[in-house]
């Protein structure tokens with residue numbers, strides 16, 4: 001009898017081991033539930049893994065993005081460019097600070113922001129008109145940040161790399177060097193999320209990485225209410241209890257239990273990434289000779305947060321897979337078509353390539369604990385539908 005799943009197969013899923021549970025339990029029994037030693041340890045190990053100088057652990061990826069726009073001083077009148085094919089938070093972080101979101105259409109081969117379109121947009125306005133760029137390593141495929149940096153330098157922009165999909169991913173620069181996503185060499189700041197479907201899962205959680213010491217100091221203060229306890233930075237010192245709130249910050253802290261979980265998961269990150277790449281290679285091979293299925297471009301440094309196919313009848317395939325216990329998903333509904341952004345003046349038709357991509361895309365199961373048998377079943381069901 002052919003394989004039948006005895007449980008639904010989602011498009012993405014966390015992997016929690018006994019040792020994950022153990023480290024969380026140990027932290028629950030320790031002196032610190034928050035602001036303890038696990039936070040710094042997670043930051044240090046994450047920074048080392050990514051290859052960045054500094055890392056700041058926060059409550060979620062959206063908080064990470066908000067801290068970045070705050071640290072960069074985004075304010076009303078500032079204009080920032082991002083991609084329409086991303087999670088809304090990549091754009092929303094600009095709005096939190098009162099800035100204006102602008103979009104550049106995607107390259108249909110990769111579904112990444114098309115830097116040629118970004119250049120055209122920048123060149124159509126006087127220098128200084130735009131302030132920043134938020135490229136997204138969509139699905140785990142790293143943006144060419146060397147090219148993005150050149151553009152940014154030419155037009156005076158900062159860069160926040162939204163690397164939520166790509167911890168461990170890299171692209172190869174013109175010197176032949178592997179530039180790891182979030183390593184701080186090219187972007188001013190980079191952000192990650194530890195939502196359950198992401199590579200490293202803490203439930204809620206996020207990280208900012210940077211090589212810039214001034215931005216790093218700002219992030220630390222803004223994460224904790226704008227309060228500093230550093231005597232060197234205080235205006236006066238009344239005693240051991242004394243601290244100063246110097247700027248309007250937030251409580252974007254992450255608890256120690258979640259950092260303990262993150263540290264443990266980080267230890268398996270490379271194994272998870274290797275498995276994702278193995279699954280992707282199998283999908284690529286399985287669909288290579290099926291003209292009805294289009295796959296996005298691949299690359300050696302692809303981190304495969306998602307595996308996306310494009311088919312003519314996407315809704316048909318989505319519904320068919322559900323009857324087979326396979327819960328595919330769509331990434332993403334273009335941000336500019338969301339009612340909130342339409343109220344700000346964006347319209348359907350503004351970014352036709354993103355809209356075309358959205359009409360046909362489907363994210364199929366991609367997570368390290370997906371078994372070979374389950375993957376074969378997924379492939380067989382998709383082939384059956386398009387046949």
Ligand SMILES: *Cc1c(COP(=O)(O)O)cnc(C)c1O
Nearest residue numbers: 060061062087089164193194195
């Ligand atoms: C998950 C995600 C975020 C937001 O992260 P949260 O931790 O859910 O707040 C931002 N950008 C992208 C591209 C994401 O995938």
